[in-house]
Amino acid sequence: MTQTITIDPVTRLEGHGKITIQLNGQGEVEDAHFHVTQVRGFERFSQGRPFYEMPALMARICGICPVSHLIASAKACEAIMSVKIPHTAAQLRRMLNLAQMVQSHALSFFYLASPDLLLGMESDPAARHIFGVVASKPELGRAGIALRRFGQHIIELLGNKRIHPGWVVPGGVTEPLAPAKRDEILAMLPEAYANIGLALAAYKQIADSFKSEIEIFANFPTNYLGLINEDESVEFTDGTLRLIDPKGNIIEDGIDANRFSQVVGEAVEPYTYTKFAYYKPLGYPEGSYRVGPLARLNIAKTMGTPRADQELVEFKQLASGPVQSSFHYHHARLVDMLYGIEKIEQILTDPLILDKHVRAIAGVNRLEGAGQAEAPRGTLHHHYKVDENGLITWANLVIATGQNNNAMNKGVLQAAKEYIHDGQFTEGILNRVEAVIRTFDPCLSCSTHAFGQMPLVLTLLNPDGEQVDQLVR
Amino acid sequence: MRSPRVCVLILACGNTLRSDDGVGPWLADWAEQHFAAQPEIRVISRQQWTPDLAVDISEARSVLFIDCSIESDPGTIQLRPVEPAVPQQGLATHHQGAPELLAFARDLYASSPSSAQLLTIGAGSTELGEDFSEPVRSALPQACNLIEQTVTLALASFER
Numbered sequence: 001m002t003q004t005i006t007i008d009p010v011t012r013l014e015g016h017g018k019i020t021i022q023l024n025g026q027g028e029v030e031d032a033h034f035h036v037t038q039v040r041g042f043e044r045f046s047q048g049r050p051f052y053e054m055p056a057l058m059a060r061i062c063g064i065c066p067v068s069h070l071i072a073s074a075k076a077c078e079a080i081m082s083v084k085i086p087h088t089a090a091q092l093r094r095m096l097n098l099a100q101m102v103q104s105h106a107l108s109f110f111y112l113a114s115p116d117l118l119l120g121m122e123s124d125p126a127a128r129h130i131f132g133v134v135a136s137k138p139e140l141g142r143a144g145i146a147l148r149r150f151g152q153h154i155i156e157l158l159g160n161k162r163i164h165p166g167w168v169v170p171g172g173v174t175e176p177l178a179p180a181k182r183d184e185i186l187a188m189l190p191e192a193y194a195n196i197g198l199a200l201a202a203y204k205q206i207a208d209s210f211k212s213e214i215e216i217f218a219n220f221p222t223n224y225l226g227l228i229n230e231d232e233s234v235e236f237t238d239g240t241l242r243l244i245d246p247k248g249n250i251i252e253d254g255i256d257a258n259r260f261s262q263v264v265g266e267a268v269e270p271y272t273y274t275k276f277a278y279y280k281p282l283g284y285p286e287g288s289y290r291v292g293p294l295a296r297l298n299i300a301k302t303m304g305t306p307r308a309d310q311e312l313v314e315f316k317q318l319a320s321g322p323v324q325s326s327f328h329y330h331h332a333r334l335v336d337m338l339y340g341i342e343k344i345e346q347i348l349t350d351p352l353i354l355d356k357h358v359r360a361i362a363g364v365n366r367l368e369g370a371g372q373a374e375a376p377r378g379t380l381h382h383h384y385k386v387d388e389n390g391l392i393t394w395a396n397l398v399i400a401t402g403q404n405n406n407a408m409n410k411g412v413l414q415a416a417k418e419y420i421h422d423g424q425f426t427e428g429i430l431n432r433v434e435a436v437i438r439t440f441d442p443c444l445s446c447s448t449h450a451f452g453q454m455p456l457v458l459t460l461l462n463p464d465g466e467q468v469d470q471l472v473r
Numbered sequence: 474m475r476s477p478r479v480c481v482l483i484l485a486c487g488n489t490l491r492s493d494d495g496v497g498p499w500l501a502d503w504a505e506q507h508f509a510a511q512p513e514i515r516v517i518s519r520q521q522w523t524p525d526l527a528v529d530i531s532e533a534r535s536v537l538f539i540d541c542s543i544e545s546d547p548g549t550i551q552l553r554p555v556e557p558a559v560p561q562q563g564l565a566t567h568h569q570g571a572p573e574l575l576a577f578a579r580d581l582y583a584s585s586p587s588s589a590q591l592l593t594i595g596a597g598s599t600e601l602g603e604d605f606s607e608p609v610r611s612a613l614p615q616a617c618n619l620i621e622q623t624v625t626l627a628l629a630s631f632e633r
Contacts, residue, residue: 063520111524130524131559131573134580142581149525163520 001025003423010034010434017444019433020271021416027423032413034405034437036274036444043395051077051364051390052170058382058397063163064107064443067100067155068375069382070168071237075257075371076382077170080390081362088355089172094237095347096158096168097373098340101236102192103151104376105293105333105340108441109199110144113330116435117206121213122428140202143195147337150192154344157181172359182348192341193307200311200334210327216418217436218326218411221246223279223289225403226296227374233304234296234339236374242299243279243289248321251279257370260381264398274444277403288406291378292440293332298322303335305342311335326411326439333441336376364390375400377441401442411436480513481627482533482586483620484574486522486540493547493596493609496616497539500592503617504624514624522569527577531584535627537620538571538591541609545595548608550616552623555589588627592619 002025008018021032042061049057055073059066071093078085115128118137127135134141152162158177159165167173207214227235228242241255243263255263266275267284279287289295297316303309315335318328347353370383378400385394401408415436419429483504487497501518508514517529530536538555545551557579558572569577571591579585594616597606605613 129560131576131580134577135559138581145525145528145581149528152525 007430029416029420032416033271034408034412035272039273046392046395049392051080051386056166059164065375066164067096068373068380071373072371072380072382074168074170076369076384079369080366082365083360083362085172085360086357088352089358091347091350092173095344097237098344099151099154101376102337102340103148105337106144106147109333113438121432143198146195176356176358189345196338214325214327216415219324224295224298225289225291226299232301234300257372274405275402276405285406290407291400291403293336294329297332303339305339308339329439404440408440479515479533481624482536483516484538485518488520492598492600492602493606494541494599496541496594496609500539524577530578531582533586536586536589540593541596542593543596547595547597548612549595552592555591
C-alpha cells in the first residue's frame, strides 16, 4: 500500500508551506514535493493603479524583504519614465538594500537555521529553537540580534520605518542623507564587523560535522543566476544578470531587466501556487537554475570588498567549480553579510553621499518597463505595462523563491530518498527534510501567483461530514 | 546602539488594520504624546514583538507591555505582573510574548527590569478594519489613566 508523509507546516520558514513525501508499497520514497499553500494577488489588483504608486504598493507584498521590492519596482517605473536616477540616489538605495540583506540573513541564519546547526538535527524539538541557541551559545544569540538590529536600524534611519519604508520612489529617494545619520551608521560598523566575524568563525567550526548533510542537501549540478558588475564583482541593486552552467561556464551574460522576460520563462505545476522559473533556451525543467547567496558567490569573481574577498577565496575552495550543495547557502549568507557591512562603509565614504540631488522627475515616456535587484534570497524582477495615463494594465513579478523552486523540490526528494527506507522515519529525519528547504531561506509570501484561473476545489459536506457534492475548477 | 538605561519602557503590540488589535499601537501613540516631555520614558510600538526587543528591555528599569486580548471580555482591562518564561514548545520565530521577551533579556544580557507588567484590553473584533468596537472605544480613557498611574508609580519607586 502506498503512503504519503505530510510535513505541515514546514517550520522556521518565512511564510506557509508543506512537504509531502510519497512512499511506494515497499516503503521507499517515490516522489516528494514542496507545496506553497498561500496565494497572493498583487499582480492582479495592482491593475488600474497609477504606476508611481507601484513601489509602495508592491512592497506590501512582504515584511521580510520589502526593500528589494521597492527597488525593483522603482526601477521598473524609471524604465517607464525613461530616466537615469542621480548617483547619490543609487548609492543610498544600494545601502538600503544591503541593510535589508544583512537583517534578513541574520534572521535566516541565527533564528531559523542555527537551532539545527548548533543544537543538532536530531536534538529535542521542544528546545530546538532560538531559546535553545541562546542557552547553548549566548554570544551567538547576541550577535544575531545585534546584526538584525544593525540592518533594521539603518533602514529606519534612511526610510523612517523599519518595515515598508516609503523613501524609495520612482526617480530616486524622497530625501537626502543627513550628516548625523551618516555618522550614526558609521559608528555602528565596528560592532557589526565583530558580530559577523564571530558568526563566520562559529560556522566554520561546526560545518565539518555536517558532512553527510552537505552531501545530500540539494547537492546536484544546476545553473546559477545573479546580478554582477562589469568588473565581475557581486552587485545587489544595479548591474546585469549572468547565468552560468554547473561547471561555471557563462551561458548568458549582460541580461538587463528589459531582456529578462525574453530569456526566462515560468512553468506551473499543479501542487503549488509558486511558479518555476527556467532559462527559455534550455526549456523546462532543464533550464532551471538557483539564485541567492550560493548563486551570487558561484557567479562572482570578486566581492569587491577586501574582507569579503578573503572569505570568497575560502568559499570557492569548497569545490573545484561552482559549489553545488545547498547546505553551503548558510556559509554564503554569512559572506554576503560581511560584504554588505563593508559595502555600506564604502558607500558612506563616497564624497557625494550627502549630495542633495536625489530624485529625477518625469512622467510616462514608455508604456512598458522592467526592473531587477537582488533580494536577500535571490534575483527579483518586476515588469509592468501602463496605458497613456500611466495606469497599470499588466504586471508580472518573478521572485527568488520561484527561481529556486525546482531545486528545492529536487532537494527535498534527494533528502527523503536518502533518509527514509522501509516506511520508517523519525522526527529528526523529517527535520532534515525541512532543513533542506531552510538552506534556501525561501520567502513564500511574495512567491505565489495565480496562473489563469485560481484552481479551486469546492466540497459540500452534510452535517455528518460526508461529501455531498464537489466542484473542481 | 545601546541607549542609556531608561526608567520606563512602554512596549505595545498590535495591527492597526485589524480593528481592536490596534488598541496597543493607539495607546502607544497616546503615551508617546502624553510623556513627550519625559525622556526617561520610552515608547515602542510594533506589529509583533520580536527577539531583538530584548535589547530595549534589558536597558529598562521597568517595562509595561500593552496588547489586546482575545481571551478577555470585550473592553475588559487587566493589569498583571509578568515573569520571564522560556516556552516549552511551539515557539513562534516571528512573535514572542512578554514572558519570552523578558527571558531573552535575562538570558542574553543578564539584565531584567525590576518590574514588568502586562496591560491587556479584551478585543471585541479583530476583523479587517481601522475602527475599534464600542467596548474597546469606551475603555480607552480608563486604559490611559491606568497607564499614567502605572508609569507614575514606577517612576516614584525609582526615586525612593
